[in-house]
Amino acid sequence: MDKLTEIMAWKRREIAPLVRPVSLGELAALNARLPAPPSFAAALRRADGKTAVIAEIKRRSPSAGAIAENASAPAQARRYQSAASAMSVLTDHKYFGGTLDDLRAVAAALRGGDSEVTSDKWQVAGDEAGGAPCPPIIRKDFMVHPVQVAEAREAGAGAILIIVRALDDGEIETLHAAARAAGLDALFEIHHEDELARALRHGARIIGVNNRDLSVFKTDLALSERLIPQFPRDVIAVSESGIFTGADAARVRAAGAHAVLVGEALMKARDPAALIRELNG
Numbered sequence: 001m002d003k004l005t006e007i008m009a010w011k012r013r014e015i016a017p018l019v020r021p022v023s024l025g026e027l028a029a030l031n032a033r034l035p036a037p038p039s040f041a042a043a044l045r046r047a048d049g050k051t052a053v054i055a056e057i058k059r060r061s062p063s064a065g066a067i068a069e070n071a072s073a074p075a076q077a078r079r080y081q082s083a084a085s086a087m088s089v090l091t092d093h094k095y096f097g098g099t100l101d102d103l104r105a106v107a108a109a110l111r112g113g114d115s116e117v118t119s120d121k122w123q124v125a126g127d128e129a130g131g132a133p134c135p136p137i138i139r140k141d142f143m144v145h146p147v148q149v150a151e152a153r154e155a156g157a158g159a160i161l162i163i164v165r166a167l168d169d170g171e172i173e174t175l176h177a178a179a180r181a182a183g184l185d186a187l188f189e190i191h192h193e194d195e196l197a198r199a200l201r202h203g204a205r206i207i208g209v210n211n212r213d214l215s216v217f218k219t220d221l222a223l224s225e226r227l228i229p230q231f232p233r234d235v236i237a238v239s240e241s242g243i244f245t246g247a248d249a250a251r252v253r254a255a256g257a258h259a260v261l262v263g264e265a266l267m268k269a270r271d272p273a274a275l276i277r278e279l280n281g
């Protein structure tokens with residue numbers, strides 16, 4: 001069994017006690033009750049000709065082992081905040097050391113310390129930070145059920161992850177509809193041409209190529225170079241994993257990437273904001 005299959009099997013067991021019917025109406029009501037988070041898609045498009053950086057908070061991983069086990073998620077988010085277009089918070093605990101509370105704490109930190117999810121500080125936090133818009137947050141987890149979408153929206157996310165290879169078409173459709181009803185964007189993650197075709201059939205507007213082969217844990221930026229040029233022009237292209245330097249980012253940008261998603265390199269950087277600026281190009 002490869003690692004992704006193992007993680008997905010665990011995730012389905014982990015969330016089983018939480019699973020209940022979650023209707024689109026319930027998600028729409030949740031969306032209406034909470035202030036709108038900043039738009040993930042708009043943040044990736046807004047990079048002014050530079051490569052947008054989605055800066056990830058990642059304490060450990062199956063491929064790298066311990067990265068920054070004791071890192072504080074909100075403190076790390078503050079180190080990213082001035083330079084990142086968006087943030088990614090891994091909320092899986094077993095394999096990545098993250099929690100949903102990390103997402104809540106990061107959202108609160110970006111709202112200027114306001115932990116009240118019903119507050120409309122999203123709208124003003126950017127101005128307080130000197131005019132830069134508040135970076136949206138993607139909940140990076142192994143999504144299988146709309147109950148996780150509701151959790152993401154309540155915790156302050158602006159987007160969720162849909163790993164195409166890990167889900168059947170019915171699950172993708174359900175998660176995508178749930179995200180839309182909750183006012184969230186969806187990042188569709190792919191690793192192969194067939195998965196690109198599936199993502200497009202589901203109406204994906206943001207697609208990420210995961211450069212890491214999750215069977216053997218090898219990363220290869222050539223995968224982004226092969227797949228991104230096949231994206232329709234109006235799709236936002238993200239290159240994920242294995243990006244460490246400005247040269248790496250420039251390479252995938254030359255292939256058409258609008259954004260890069262970077263975890264390990266930023267968690268280990270002495271000055272993450274400076275590295276983000278280098279990745280911006």
Ligand SMILES: O=C(O)c1ccccc1NCC(=O)[C@H](O)[C@H](O)COP(=O)(O)O
Binds near residue numbers: 265
């Ligand atoms: O990172 C892993 O080892 C991993 C293993 C199994 C499933 C997912 C995994 N990573 C999730 C990610 O998408 C990465 O954290 C993200 O792309 C950032 O990667 P990196 O910059 O290489 O830390």
